[in-house]
Amino acid sequence: MQRIYLDNAATTKVDTKVAEAILPFLTENFGNPSSIYSYGREVKSAIEKARKSVATLLGANPGEIFFTSGGTESSNMIMRRCVNDLGVKHIITSPLEHHCVLHTAEDIEHLGRIKLHLVNVNEHGDIDMAHLESLLENLKNEKVLVSLMHGNNEIGNLLDLVTVGNLVKKYNAYFHTDTVQTVGHWKFNLHELPMDFITGSAHKFHGPKGAGIVYVSERVKVKPFVAGGGQERNMRAGTENVTGIIGFAKALEMAYENFDADKKYISDLKFYLKKKLEENFEGLIFNGRSGSENSMYTVLSVGFPKNEQTEMLLYTLDMDGICVSGGSACSSGANAGSHVIQGIYKGKANQSTIRFSFSKYNTKEEIDKVVAALQQKIGSKKVAVANS
Amino acid sequence: MPNFPIYLDNNATTPMDPRVLEAMIPYFTEKFGNAASRNHQFGWVAEEAVDYAREQVAKLIGADEKEIIFTSGATEADNLAIKGVYEMYAQKGNHIITVTTEHKAVLDTCHHLEKQGAQITYLKVNAEGLIDLTELENAITDKTILVAVMYANNEVGVIQDVKKISEICHKKGTLFFTDATQAVGKIPVDVIKDGIDLMAFSAHKMYGPKGVGALYVRRKNPRVKVTAQMDGGGHERGMRSGTLNVPSIVGFGKACEICMTDMESDNARISVMRDKLEAGLTQLEESYVNGSREHRLPHVSNISFKYVEGEGLMMGFNKNIALSSGSACTSASLEPSYVLKALGLGDDLAHSSLRFGLGRFTTDDQIDYTIKAISETVTKLRELSPLWEMFKEGIDLNKIEWAHH
Numbered sequence: 001m002q003r004i005y006l007d008n009a010a011t012t013k014v015d016t017k018v019a020e021a022i023l024p025f026l027t028e029n030f031g032n033p034s035s036i037y038s039y040g041r042e043v044k045s046a047i048e049k050a051r052k053s054v055a056t057l058l059g060a061n062p063g064e065i066f067f068t069s070g071g072t073e074s075s076n077m078i079m080r081r082c083v084n085d086l087g088v089k090h091i092i093t094s095p096l097e098h099h100c101v102l103h104t105a106e107d108i109e110h111l112g113r114i115k116l117h118l119v120n121v122n123e124h125g126d127i128d129m130a131h132l133e134s135l136l137e138n139l140k141n142e143k144v145l146v147s148l149m150h151g152n153n154e155i156g157n158l159l160d161l162v163t164v165g166n167l168v169k170k171y172n173a174y175f176h177t178d179t180v181q182t183v184g185h186w187k188f189n190l191h192e193l194p195m196d197f198i199t200g201s202a203h204k205f206h207g208p209k210g211a212g213i214v215y216v217s218e219r220v221k222v223k224p225f226v227a228g229g230g231q232e233r234n235m236r237a238g239t240e241n242v243t244g245i246i247g248f249a250k251a252l253e254m255a256y257e258n259f260d261a262d263k264k265y266i267s268d269l270k271f272y273l274k275k276k277l278e279e280n281f282e283g284l285i286f287n288g289r290s291g292s293e294n295s296m297y298t299v300l301s302v303g304f305p306k307n308e309q310t311e312m313l314l315y316t317l318d319m320d321g322i323c324v325s326g327g328s329a330c331s332s333g334a335n336a337g338s339h340v341i342q343g344i345y346k347g348k349a350n351q352s353t354i355r356f357s358f359s360k361y362n363t364k365e366e367i368d369k370v371v372a373a374l375q376q377k378i379g380s381k382k383v384a385v386a387n388s
Numbered sequence: 389m390p391n392f393p394i395y396l397d398n399n400a401t402t403p404m405d406p407r408v409l410e411a412m413i414p415y416f417t418e419k420f421g422n423a424a425s426r427n428h429q430f431g432w433v434a435e436e437a438v439d440y441a442r443e444q445v446a447k448l449i450g451a452d453e454k455e456i457i458f459t460s461g462a463t464e465a466d467n468l469a470i471k472g473v474y475e476m477y478a479q480k481g482n483h484i485i486t487v488t489t490e491h492k493a494v495l496d497t498c499h500h501l502e503k504q505g506a507q508i509t510y511l512k513v514n515a516e517g518l519i520d521l522t523e524l525e526n527a528i529t530d531k532t533i534l535v536a537v538m539y540a541n542n543e544v545g546v547i548q549d550v551k552k553i554s555e556i557c558h559k560k561g562t563l564f565f566t567d568a569t570q571a572v573g574k575i576p577v578d579v580i581k582d583g584i585d586l587m588a589f590s591a592h593k594m595y596g597p598k599g600v601g602a603l604y605v606r607r608k609n610p611r612v613k614v615t616a617q618m619d620g621g622g623h624e625r626g627m628r629s630g631t632l633n634v635p636s637i638v639g640f641g642k643a644c645e646i647c648m649t650d651m652e653s654d655n656a657r658i659s660v661m662r663d664k665l666e667a668g669l670t671q672l673e674e675s676y677v678n679g680s681r682e683h684r685l686p687h688v689s690n691i692s693f694k695y696v697e698g699e700g701l702m703m704g705f706n707k708n709i710a711l712s713s714g715s716a717c718t719s720a721s722l723e724p725s726y727v728l729k730a731l732g733l734g735d736d737l738a739h740s741s742l743r744f745g746l747g748r749f750t751t752d753d754q755i756d757y758t759i760k761a762i763s764e765t766v767t768k769l770r771e772l773s774p775l776w777e778m779f780k781e782g783i784d785l786n787k788i789e790w791a792h793h
Binding site for chain 2: 003005007011012013016018019022026027030031032034035036037038039040068069070071072073075076098099100103104106107201203208209210211226228229230237239241242243244314315317318321322323324
């Protein structure tokens, strides 16, 4: 059975060219980059080349890019070091964040180090800007970190980085944005953008797992999160994951190579699926902004009316070889349901959620097969979802 | 002629075994799923691969697979163990005992905690590189929550008496953590027999990939807990969040499996070559083997060549032989090794040391070449050295009053 993979927000297939770029560093170029003989120096120079390439593509300076084990470590590092090194006493974030931000903020609050403030969101998953401003206004004499994600992994909402960032900067707060879903899918020019910190993860854009970055703007100085041998200019100890670093850079380079064409191709697939779903099923809703043009072109979150057939959809689709998800992969094993879906509908969600997330490897033919499978499983023209 | 360059720095990192690479390859492009995706095939395949690797890793160290927490490497595992115990057992106390010759990943973490109010005792070592067990026992108080002693040292290869150390710890009611990065896969390590409560190790020191390691956390007798240092999706039973690095974990598992089957035959071969190398190089006058020769990893030799600068020495054969004059993490600096100084070596001997780390792929003709090349370089450099000349003339260099400038 030919499997159809539409869970690219969870992870993506490594691009063959990325795998090829990694290979020599798994075999002949195996040196420890800290070693001073040729084996080490060659690898060190490859790492610095990768850093430069990543920095250039993101519009940052090489000195602002640090390699980590992934997005989760990056976000943990930023939030914990802001509290330890910058004297941050308040963190403002949203209930729709990825758990690596939300749980970290909760943990730091639990340790008694900060007060956590959650900004209100509406039923579309939009940030309540007036509420954000009032939170900042109330805390204007305090050291504050605002952490709001750029692209939501479940509902595809995009944050207006400039508007939010300028507001945050107006109140002299630090601004972190979890860009794990958008690095490689959205063009950043960090020189021009108001963020102090962003994070990225290679496996979300056809790079290897276990490889991430953190961008720390030159404006701020923080200390290392993992202590040890002084790698990454003393910011992140541990023998460098050389293949991860090389793979990160290569994957980002590949992402930019055909950026516009890939974006259009993927976006067309998403809206083709949306159109087909609307034609064939009644009572669907598209969660958050994922159904609109102003959202991540890689994610479509669909609420099916809840009933016996739709409740089992994830599993019955899987039996047909169709891989989709109900939400974030990290919590997909839990039965608690998605905190994002519950967050936007204030706990009153009454739907079976399917998140479709796309990549350049998907095809229109696959979309047709998915629609046919859905028709077979739930039939067409169902009653409307009641989310009230 | 042997194959160049000759790699004798297997304590810094090891070349990956081709069998490991073969096991990893499918997980990049075909079986690329997120191991946390619970509702489709790609996720299951990845999860199964991780589970299998976890068994392979656990088996090598005599643990249960539920006791293995995958991390991005030994440094992260060291951080998680020490910071995690410090936070989890804060009620009991704030005292940690470690050793001056530990890896930086342990020492820097302890320094970090010291700033937050931890009491740290740094045990000294004797000329052999071993700690004094009575001193350890006396250092443990009712506030001691952790004893962190490495299994085998990265610079001199000295193996601590882990079994005795753990007995003392358990008698005194404290947890025992060991950074076993250099030992696991190289010599038999068994967490039950050795009485280990927490243990950090990494794949790239045993012919596996970089960027992956593990922390062993004992689950019974006693049940040990650590506070997570990274929050997120609650992976690794809540102790270490973050999408699992599936291909590297698969590689780690395979590397462990190979170490298990090949350890005995590898060591039989490698230790003969190591002994040959050592016998050859200690033929040179004024050359000294550093650290215990009895309690030592079978593939490691650390030798000082008096009156010769280690860095200068390396330049003499750098093109053909890759090795280190200190731990790789600090080899970019010219400070003499703190480990060798802790063993009581003066700056002169510490500066003139070379660390030889042999490995699975080291060949006999490489060792022959190395003995020859290093002997020649040492002899040549000494011929140019006024200190050597003075030594040969019988002048006691320690009694000379040097002019200050």
